[in-house]
Amino acid sequence: MVNTWxxxxxxxxxxxxxxxxxxxxxxxxxxxxxxxGSFAGAAGAALVxxxxxxxxxxxxxxxxxGIAGLGRRGRHDAVTALVLVLMLxxxxxxxxxxxxxxxxxxxxxxxxxxxxSSAELAPTAAITGVCLLxxxxxxxxxxxxxxxxxxxxxxxxxxxRIELCFLLIVALATAMTVPVVGTLLVFSLMxxxxxxxxxxxxxxxxxxxxxxxxxLLAVSVAIAGSYETDYPVGFFVGTVSAACYVLGRLVGAxxxxxxxxxxxxxxxxxxELVGA
Amino acid sequence: xxxxxxxxxxxxxSSSSVRTALAVGAAVALVSAPLGVFTVIRSQSFAGEALGxxxxxxxxxxxxxxxxxxWGFLVINVAAGAxxxxxxxxxxxxxxxxxxxxxxAGLGLAALFFYLDSTLHNTSGxxxxxxxxxxxxxxxxxxxxxxxxxxxxxxxxxxxxxxLLLASTSPELAAARGVRVGLVxxxxxxxxxxxxALCAITIxxxxxxxLLIGPAAASLRIARRPGRAIVLAAGLGVAATWLGVLLAxxxxxWSASHPWPVSFFVVALVFVEYLLCxxxxxxxxxxxxxxxxxxxxxxxx
Numbered sequence: 001m002v003n004t005w006x007x008x009x010x011x012x013x014x015x016x017x018x019x020x021x022x023x024x025x026x027x028x029x030x031x032x033x034x035x036x037g038s039f040a041g042a043a044g045a046a047l048v049x050x051x052x053x054x055x056x057x058x059x060x061x062x063x064x065x066g067i068a069g070l071g072r073r074g075r076h077d078a079v080t081a082l083v084l085v086l087m088l089x090x091x092x093x094x095x096x097x098x099x100x101x102x103x104x105x106x107x108x109x110x111x112x113x114x115x116x117s118s119a120e121l122a123p124t125a126a127i128t129g130v131c132l133l134x135x136x137x138x139x140x141x142x143x144x145x146x147x148x149x150x151x152x153x154x155x156x157x158x159x160x161r162i163e164l165c166f167l168l169i170v171a172l173a174t175a176m177t178v179p180v181v182g183t184l185l186v187f188s189l190m191x192x193x194x195x196x197x198x199x200x201x202x203x204x205x206x207x208x209x210x211x212x213x214x215x216l217l218a219v220s221v222a223i224a225g226s227y228e229t230d231y232p233v234g235f236f237v238g239t240v241s242a243a244c245y246v247l248g249r250l251v252g253a254x255x256x257x258x259x260x261x262x263x264x265x266x267x268x269x270x271x272e273l274v275g276a
Numbered sequence: 277x278x279x280x281x282x283x284x285x286x287x288x289x290s291s292s293s294v295r296t297a298l299a300v301g302a303a304v305a306l307v308s309a310p311l312g313v314f315t316v317i318r319s320q321s322f323a324g325e326a327l328g329x330x331x332x333x334x335x336x337x338x339x340x341x342x343x344x345x346x347w348g349f350l351v352i353n354v355a356a357g358a359x360x361x362x363x364x365x366x367x368x369x370x371x372x373x374x375x376x377x378x379x380x381a382g383l384g385l386a387a388l389f390f391y392l393d394s395t396l397h398n399t400s401g402x403x404x405x406x407x408x409x410x411x412x413x414x415x416x417x418x419x420x421x422x423x424x425x426x427x428x429x430x431x432x433x434x435x436x437x438x439x440l441l442l443a444s445t446s447p448e449l450a451a452a453r454g455v456r457v458g459l460v461x462x463x464x465x466x467x468x469x470x471x472x473a474l475c476a477i478t479i480x481x482x483x484x485x486x487l488l489i490g491p492a493a494a495s496l497r498i499a500r501r502p503g504r505a506i507v508l509a510a511g512l513g514v515a516a517t518w519l520g521v522l523l524a525x526x527x528x529x530w531s532a533s534h535p536w537p538v539s540f541f542v543v544a545l546v547f548v549e550y551l552l553c554x555x556x557x558x559x560x561x562x563x564x565x566x567x568x569x570x571x572x573x574x575x576x577x
Contacts, residue, residue, distance in 0.1 A: 023373065026372065028322075028372045028373060028375075028376045029321075029322045029325075029372065032322075032325070032326075032376065032379070036482065078316050078321050078489050078492075078493035079493075080321070081321045081322075081324075081325050081485045081486075081489045081493075082485075082486065082489065082490055082493065082546070082547055082550055084325070084485070085482075085483050085485050085486040085490075085543050086486070086543055086544065086547045088408075088482055088483055088543075089408075089483055089486070089537075089539060089540045089542075089543035089544060090540070090544075092407075092408040092480075092483075092537050092539060092540055093536060093537060093540040095404075096534075096536065096537050096540075097534075097536075105403060105404065106390065106394075106403055109387075109403065109407070110386075110387035110390065110391075111387075182387070184329070184332075184383045184386075184387075184482075185380065185383055185384060185387070187376065187379070187380060188376075188377075188379070188380025188381075188383065188384065189380075191373065191376040191377065191380065192376075192377055192380055195373045195376075195377065230391075231387075231388055231391055232387040232388065232390070232391050233387075234383065234384055234387040235384045235385070235387040235388040235391070236384070237380075237384065238380045238381050238382075238383050238384020238385070238387065239381060239384045239385070241377070241380055241381075241384075242377050242378075242380055242381035242384070245373075245377045246377075
């Protein structure tokens with residue numbers, strides 16, 4: 001169980017951080033596509049007999065390169081969808097060919113409490129470290145090119161290279177999150193937590209911290225709940241993330257109404273006076 | 277004849293499940309072609325993708341209640357479409373987030389339903405059937421239902437096609453001409469929901485995007501007008517499903533009686549079509565496609 005909690009903390013830390021940039025950059029589709037695509041890698045790993053983590057990482061990185069290579073700037077949409085489903089279909093084929101079937105698929109798709117073995121804990125920690133370091137180094141250019149792309153370009157921040165780095169980081173984060181949360185719900189963790197944080201906080205630093213905290217909450221609740229009830233981890237992750245988002249939207253809306261945001265049109269002029 | 281016999285394994289045309297598979301595949305491909313073209317033009321692939329994935333919840337729930345996956349897909353997709361419209365704001369970034377959150381919650385529920393399926397009904401195969409589908413297991417009694425909903429989707433689309441196209445390419449112009457952009461968008465989203473449900477029954481809920489987006493995205497790399505793109509997409513979709521069914525049927529012969537999944541072949545063929553259309557399209561690069569510009573002349577002013 002100790003391993004599970006350690007893994008969960010790492011997963012939440014990375015998913016909350018990477019997810020923050022995903023939301024800032026508006027690339028939620030990519031964050032959805034890569035985990036699903038990496039499903040093929042996990043299935044292939046089971047077929048060949050190598051570690052699931054290796055299979056996940058290889059396919060997630062391949063997926064990232066495929067999306068970066070095929071997508072012309074600003075039109076990732078349809079290509080991402082196609083790469084995604086192709087990899088899912090390959091995963092289905094691999095699973096069909098390998099002998100172990102329903103339970104393994106199910107764990108891969110919807111998560112497993114004991115998804116990370118003690119042997120995989122060290123590589124998981126290493127991946128987390130590398131990704132966090134890379135995000136730290138790229139913090140300013142990533143934020144800059146997501147908020148004001150023109151200004152970033154003018155300052156000589158290579159858009160293409162930044163985008164590629166970012167895709168690779170998302171890919172690695174995906175690979176280590178999948179075994180715990182499940183292919184289909186990684187996305188929920190990566191989007192739900194930061195989206196909720198963004199709805200409440202305006203400053204990037206605080207939103208980032210809140211995002212990690214919410215991710216940590218979601219993963220802890222999920223693992224404890226799954227351990228107690230035997231329901232799948234993914235169920236708790238999905239519902240807790242969505243609940244946090246709805247709560248964040250409500251809190252954010254109320255705060256904005258009382259804060260008297262200049263570009264926000266309120267229905268009641270009285271609240272503007274109170275806010276001022 | 278000998279060539280045909282070499283390509284088509286024996287018993288292909290006499291098998292009733294093959295006939296159902298071909299009929300359902302063609303019907304769904306025809307319905308999803310126009311929807312797909314509009315989805316790609318409107319850059320709403322993510323919505324289609326999310327609807328397909330959320331449909332998993334419906335499929336799993338359908339198994340749980342015992343009404344079969346198609347009804348589950350239909351009900352949940354329409355509900356999810358309406359919810360997305362409700363949550364989504366006009367900015368595309370906010371829309372993506374709202375879509376994503378609905379999707380995440382839906383998949384969480386799907387996980388629970390599958391768990392309950394396996395514990396209550398002891399049907400451990402439900403996840404595979406719902407997620408990855410199999411045309412060969414579609415019962416012939418499903419075909420009329422597919423046709424009814426297919427015709428319904430096409431009828432709705434025929435009514436809203438013109439204003440939708442205008443609203444998709446230049447919302448301001450559409451609004452100026454008195455098109456109710458929001459209403460048209462909502463009608464489109466509902467028909468998309470139904471169409472995705474049909475795709476889900478064909479190749480599985482999480483692969484359904486391939487049939488919806490793939491042929492349309494491929495045809496838009498060549499065709500310059502929406503009308504032609506729709507015709508081409510329909511052709512590509514039918515070709516992919518039929519060839520996929522044929523290859524999967526044949527795979528029984530050469531893969532030691534362990535047939536490869538038909539959904540895999542369909543998706544792989546769609547992807548090949550996309551790449552081929554890119555090659556063909558790059559020769560015509562000089563001419564703008566619908567996606568690059570939206571010349572008002574082609575929209576029929």
